[in-house]
Amino acid sequence: MFLPEAIIQLIHVSKSYDRRAALSDVTLDIAKGEFVLLMGASGAGKSTLLRLLIGEERPDQGQIFVQGKNVGRLKQAEVPYLRRKIGTVFQDFRLLPNKTVFENVSLPLIVQRASMADIRRKVIEALRAVGVEQKKDQLPNSLSAGERQRVCIARAIVNGPVVLLADEPTGNLDPERTAEIIELFKLINARGTTVVVATHDPHVMTLANRRALTLAQGTVVQGPG
Amino acid sequence: MRWLWYLVREAYANLRTNRMTTIVAIVTTAFMLACVGIFLLSYVNLRNAANWLQEDIKIIVYLDDAVSQEEVQRLRERLRADRLVAALRYISKEEALGEFRAQFPTDFHLLEGLGENPLPASFVVTPAPDFRSPEAVARWAERVGGMAGVAKIDYNQEWIDALAEVIRYLEVTAIAVGAILSAAAVTVIGNTIRLALFARREEVEILRLVGATGAFIRIPYLLEGAVLGGAGSALALGMLKAGFEVFRHHIGSVGRFHGFEELVSFFPLSVSSAFVAVGMGLGVVGSMISLLRVGERRR
Numbered sequence: 001m002f003l004p005e006a007i008i009q010l011i012h013v014s015k016s017y018d019r020r021a022a023l024s025d026v027t028l029d030i031a032k033g034e035f036v037l038l039m040g041a042s043g044a045g046k047s048t049l050l051r052l053l054i055g056e057e058r059p060d061q062g063q064i065f066v067q068g069k070n071v072g073r074l075k076q077a078e079v080p081y082l083r084r085k086i087g088t089v090f091q092d093f094r095l096l097p098n099k100t101v102f103e104n105v106s107l108p109l110i111v112q113r114a115s116m117a118d119i120r121r122k123v124i125e126a127l128r129a130v131g132v133e134q135k136k137d138q139l140p141n142s143l144s145a146g147e148r149q150r151v152c153i154a155r156a157i158v159n160g161p162v163v164l165l166a167d168e169p170t171g172n173l174d175p176e177r178t179a180e181i182i183e184l185f186k187l188i189n190a191r192g193t194t195v196v197v198a199t200h201d202p203h204v205m206t207l208a209n210r211r212a213l214t215l216a217q218g219t220v221v222q223g224p225g
Numbered sequence: 226m227r228w229l230w231y232l233v234r235e236a237y238a239n240l241r242t243n244r245m246t247t248i249v250a251i252v253t254t255a256f257m258l259a260c261v262g263i264f265l266l267s268y269v270n271l272r273n274a275a276n277w278l279q280e281d282i283k284i285i286v287y288l289d290d291a292v293s294q295e296e297v298q299r300l301r302e303r304l305r306a307d308r309l310v311a312a313l314r315y316i317s318k319e320e321a322l323g324e325f326r327a328q329f330p331t332d333f334h335l336l337e338g339l340g341e342n343p344l345p346a347s348f349v350v351t352p353a354p355d356f357r358s359p360e361a362v363a364r365w366a367e368r369v370g371g372m373a374g375v376a377k378i379d380y381n382q383e384w385i386d387a388l389a390e391v392i393r394y395l396e397v398t399a400i401a402v403g404a405i406l407s408a409a410a411v412t413v414i415g416n417t418i419r420l421a422l423f424a425r426r427e428e429v430e431i432l433r434l435v436g437a438t439g440a441f442i443r444i445p446y447l448l449e450g451a452v453l454g455g456a457g458s459a460l461a462l463g464m465l466k467a468g469f470e471v472f473r474h475h476i477g478s479v480g481r482f483h484g485f486e487e488l489v490s491f492f493p494l495s496v497s498s499a500f501v502a503v504g505m506g507l508g509v510v511g512s513m514i515s516l517l518r519v520g521e522r523r524r
Contacts, residue, residue, distance in 0.1 A: 054434070077438070084436035092430050098238075113228045113439035155435070 006065070007032040007163060007194050008053065013062035015048055015218075022048040024218040026062070030196060032162075035189040037205055038198040040215035046198035049215070050165050053196075054086055056078040067162055078157075084112060087156030087193075091168035093148045095140040101127070102136040105155045112159070126154040130184060146177035150184070157188055164188060166197045170204055182207040228441070235445035239421040240452065247453065250417040254457025255464060257406040257413075258504055262465045265400035265482045270489050271395060275388045277488075282357055284350040284366065284380040290318075292374040297346070301404070302375055304348060309365045312351035318342050345376060359386060397512045406506055414511030418446050422515060447512045454508020467492060 006029035023045045030036050038046050051057045052064055055071050064071040067085060069190075074082060081192055087108075095104045102123055109119045127133040130150040140148055140200040149169060166185065170178040182197075182204060189195040197204065205212050214221050240247050285443065286304070288297065297315070304310050316324070321344035352362060366378040422429065432442055469491050477488075 056434075080433070080436045080438045082436075088434055094427070094434070096428055107431065108232050108435040110228050111432060111435055111441055117346060159379065159436075 005031055007034075007067055008196070009050075009063075009065040010052075011063045011065075013051060013052065013059045013064060015045075015057060020220045023052075023059075026215075026218070026220055028213060033189070033192055033194055035186065035195045035208065035210040036197075036207055037210055037212040038196060039200070039202075039212050039217065040198075041200055041204060043217075044200075044215040045218040046215055047167055047198075048218075050088075050167050050196070050198055053138055053163075053165060054088060055082050057076035080111075084108065084159060085162050087096045087159065087161035088163040089149070089154075089156050089166035089169045090165065093140070093152045093172075095148060095151060097139065097141055100137050100139060101132065101151050104140065105136075105149060105158050107154060108159045122158050122160075123154075126158040126165050127151075129157065129187075144177075145172050146174075146180065149173060149177070149181055153181070153184060153188075155173060158191065160177070161193060163194045165194065166195070168199055169197060170199065170201060173195050175203065178204065179207055232444045232448065234443070236448035236450070236452065237423065239445055239449045242424050243417065243420050246417050246420055249451050250413050251460060253413050254410045254454065254504070254507075255360065255460035257410050258458050258461035258500075259464045261399070261403045262288045262461055262500065263404050263468075264402055265496075265500075266465060266469065266492065267398050268392065269492065270390065270393050273490065275392060276490070278381070278384065278388065280357065280517060281341065282352060282362065282380060284352060284362065284378060285420075286348040286350060286369060286375055287345045287377040287379065289374055289376045290345060291330040292346070295373040300348070300372065301365050303372070304350065304369075307369075309352050311353040311360065314349045315323045316347050316349060318346045325470065341500050359389070360485055407503075410507050411511040411514065412505075414450050414457075414508045415515045417453060418450055418515040419451060419518070420514045422446065443512075446516055447509050450508035450510075450512030451505045452508070454502055454511070455505040457508070458504020461504070462492075462497055462500055 008028075008030040010028050013023055013026045014021065022209050025043075038049065040046050043210060048057065052059055053071065055074055059072050063070075066082065069082060070080065096107075105123045105126055106119050109122060114122070124133060124136070127136055130149055130153050132150045132154065135143060135147060135151070135187070140151065145149065151171070153166075153169075156166075164185070169185075170181055173181060178201075184209070185195050185197060197208065198207070253299060261517060286300075288300070292300075296395070301313070322342050326342060352365070356362070356365065361381060366380065370378045391426055428441055469489075473489060
């Protein structure tokens with residue numbers, strides 16, 4: 001049953017690839033404004049779960065709700081509008097190397113046909129929030145890994161999303177930068193955005209000190225909502 | 226308006242990323258469309274020629290040698306009253322001989338050996354504009370051929386029919402060649418777009434993740450296809466025009482075809498514009514096929 005206070009809810013969700021179960025009968029819910037860690041080793045099903053949340057994959061069974069919308073039943077044309085409410089951060093940053101930091105961060109606004117003035121204001125705000133405003137005219141390759149991840153986070157929050165999903169966001173960072181990025185997520189969460197961080201790193205759990213859901217072989221083994 | 230600027234800039238970036246492929250695609254498309262254009266140009270000019278001939282058609286009603294002046298007068302009145310007849314000229318046996326002498330002065334002695342004037346009297350009929358179709362002329366000839374005093378009816382319809390036949394063949398060939406080469410142009414442009422999509426797959430992926438709609442992702446590639454097709458057809462048109470001018474100049478300098486250069490003409494502006502528009506359309510179709518094959522499947 002859909003819980004109105006939950007911003008993310010999975011009800012008996014299963015997903016397989018070539019008959020190999022990536023997620024089996026997963027039920028969980030995440031409340032609005034919550035910061036949740038999705039823990040688990042490689043292949044536990046963390047990335048599959050995140051892909052299901054942004055409508056990149058459809059569940060074989062079960063239902064997924066994001067802000068009251070049944071993601072599994074969305075029409076293909078509705079998926080982009082769901083993604084505009086969700087910011088996504090990746091381990092490998094996924095920044096366009098031939099575009100400046102400013103241009104990379106402005107992409108979510110451009111696809112929504114925002115005005116020039118809005119783009120300028122929101123991008124500068126987002127870059128300031130993650131602390132790389134002075135790098136706005138540089139190309140991603142001239143930045144350090146930590147800075148690139150900050151740019152990636154700026155792109156994810158520039159729209160003011162209701163949910164921020166991060167898939168192994170500290171996988172390419174040293175412990176010092178990892179701590180900085182987790183602090184940044186906490187700050188974003190404190191402003192009201194629901195944050196879900198998928199990681200295999202126990203150090204991140206210690207740093208974040210928030211509710212953790214552990215996945216193993218496609219099932220939630222610890223701490224379901 | 227930044228999104229619009231972004232789309233145009235992306236299309237331009239696509240063209241620049243695969244510069245060599247872009248150039249090859251434009252030139253290949255140009256050659257293929259130029260081949261189609263040659264058929265089209267021949268077709269247009271032959272059709273014009275057929276129209277001129279049809280406009281210029283004259284029907285000659287030859288009279289029996291034994292026909293009396295009264296019968297000639299009666300025939301003249303009947304023909305004048307006919308709504309097919311726009312103009313009528315009577316040529317007596319003597320006038321016919323005089324015209325023959327004027328036209329073939331060196332061969333005139335051939336007729337002298339026959340003693341009596343062998344050339345018949347005739348009426349030269351110019352059909353009214355509404356009755357110049359081959360069917361109308363043939364029906365009229367059959368009707369008038371049965372009138373008393375009429376020996377034979379002659380008109381240059383056979384010539385026109387033969388030309389119409391050539392035009393029909395050319396039409397069919399132009400359609401077949403056009404279809405085959407258009408499909409080839411679509412394939413070439415489609416492959417260029419596919420390469421562009423492959424080179425920019427990461428960007429497409431990111432755009433999808435940040436909430437770009439399918440249309441937003443497709444537009445730069447459709448624009449790129451339109452530019453490739455449009456540039457290819459414009460180049461083809463340039464090549465055709467250059468070739469046409471060389472042909473016209475050359476044909477004008479050959480004595481027996483002197484004056485012919487005034488009769489042939491290049492595509493009017495409307496056809497030239499349509500030619501470029503069709504090229505752009507082919508480019509867009511090529512892009513759409515590639516997007517359906519590659520991009521949209523992964524969505």
